[in-house]
Amino acid sequence: VRRALGIGAWALAVAAGLVVFLLLPHLVSDFHSRDLAGAGVFFIAIVGLNLLTGYTGQISLGHGALMAIGAYTTAALVVHEHWRDVWTIPLAGLAAGIVGFIIGIPALRLSGLYLALATFGFAVSMPSLIKKFPGLTGGSQGLSFFESAPQQITGLTGKVTIFGHTMTQAHFLYYLTWSIGIVGFALAWLIVRGGLGRVFRSVRDSEVAAVSSGVNLAATKTLAFALSGVYAGVAGSLLAIQGNIVSPLSFTFRLSILILVGAVVGGLGSLPGLVLGALFVQYLPTISTHVSTRSGVPDFIYGAAIILAMILLPTGAGGLLRRAARPLTTWLYTRP
């Protein structure tokens, strides 16, 4: 009976989550729907980074650059090849996945600190690399969908019709981003629960023990990087679609750190808390303007929040949720 209750509690939580997902944009203005869509972009990137850092133990300070790969793949296809914006998402994911795989190769020999340096360098170099190929990327101006290929922007006229439902562009972007986010989350959950997730965790906890047990270290690490890259690429592509523009300034080192911050606040090595991590990263600048409008205050609060989170809550919001739910779960899973 308790087992059935446990499954029931899970199903209830999932159903509640889906109801919130469906109804939320109808309760807030279009402006806030767009903000929520922005949080969805962070959510997808954070889930991807968590697979790599939280479950496989490989630090990456370069996920902003992988997002840039996804965003520029989308932008180049829309502006140069006149593709419809939403159809570029899979290719953007693929491109970033391949780049992620390539970064994973030096990661086989570099661990910890050196990996941090390599990915840090990748993130810092990305804006100047983008500017070096103006023919493809538009240089420091960036690429604007609106100027070059307005007919490829979904919902430019303000209305989008899908399966007979007509909705505003803001709602469309919200549903598009969070649907992909939910699918990506479910996939990540399946991966983490399955055999591959166990392999990932074994690499994180002890490489030597993992190898002795027959884990192929090279394949595992590059796979984790590639998977994580796919998530980052999709997130970058959605960022480009939401903004209708890409520019090197959007993909600085800051972005990489923001994704890491979201993963840490949400909880490395756990999944449910990541929604909170994404909301934290998206809304903190808005909230901090209530404290003071001087520049620097958001960064100051980000920094303080990261440090406090690491000192007080090393497992992030996810760990807090788990601890709060422990009385319930122990009751459900102990045999009377």
Place this chain on the structure above:
Amino acid sequence: MVLAFDWTQLAQQTVIGLSSGGLWALLALALVLIYRSTGVVNFAQGEMAMFSTFIAWSLIHHGLSYWEAFFLTLAISFVGGVALERVVIRPVERAPVLTVVIVTLGLFFLVDGAARWFWSSETRTLPNAFSTRPINVAGVAFSIQDLGNIAVSLGVVALLFVLFQFTKLGLALRAAAANPEESRLLGIRVSWMLALGWGLAAAMGAVSGMLTAPALASFDQNLMQPILLYAFAGAVLGGISSPFGAVIGTMMLGVFVNLIGTYVDWIGTDLRLPVALAVILGVLLVRPAGLFGRASVRRV
């Protein structure tokens, strides 16, 4: 194709490279100091140096001369570094490396945000520490500023060497980093040694920042971000566990980056960093411990 090769220019560019490499070396030494005692790289080191530079700017703005402000800032930075260690790093002293790295990234944002908060983000200038008048050596004109920077960097390195090698405090600092458990048994206050290390690192970063800023036309809160990366890269190149290696590594990197930026047109100024990083990655793949570092062997 015959390259128009000019020995004068080569000598000048090498000295300029050594000058910037020397300033990076100070920050690299700060990174190494903390790395040896705690096993993490302090990502906030550059921002702390930038903050110190802004303190120096304020002091000069209030009427102090450059060198008065210089030494006062050193003292303030030392105290600030010790305080940061006590407040922020102490609680995670025994936590996994990833946790401490993330805390230093948090510190990066915190210090950067504080500097933007206290001092608005307009650009500003620092007076020159040395005369910019060129002097002629064997027909090649060098700027006194470049030579002065090299001299100060080497002087700080030498002072640090004396501190660590010939004083009791230096011995305690090295012991605390090498073997915390036994040092504790011998009565060394290991935790305070870490804090002292942070103070020293902050002071070295301050020197680096205060000498870097005058050479630029103007600076803002992004002052030390590229320098942190060069210092990090140079330290890793030389071997991050070896202070000597870190100094040599960053000096080499300074010369290399400056020469490649000068002689290879396509690279220019904006691709120096990516190219430097690619080279370092190549070196690391062949020698993972860096040029002068010792590979650490771990029993499992």
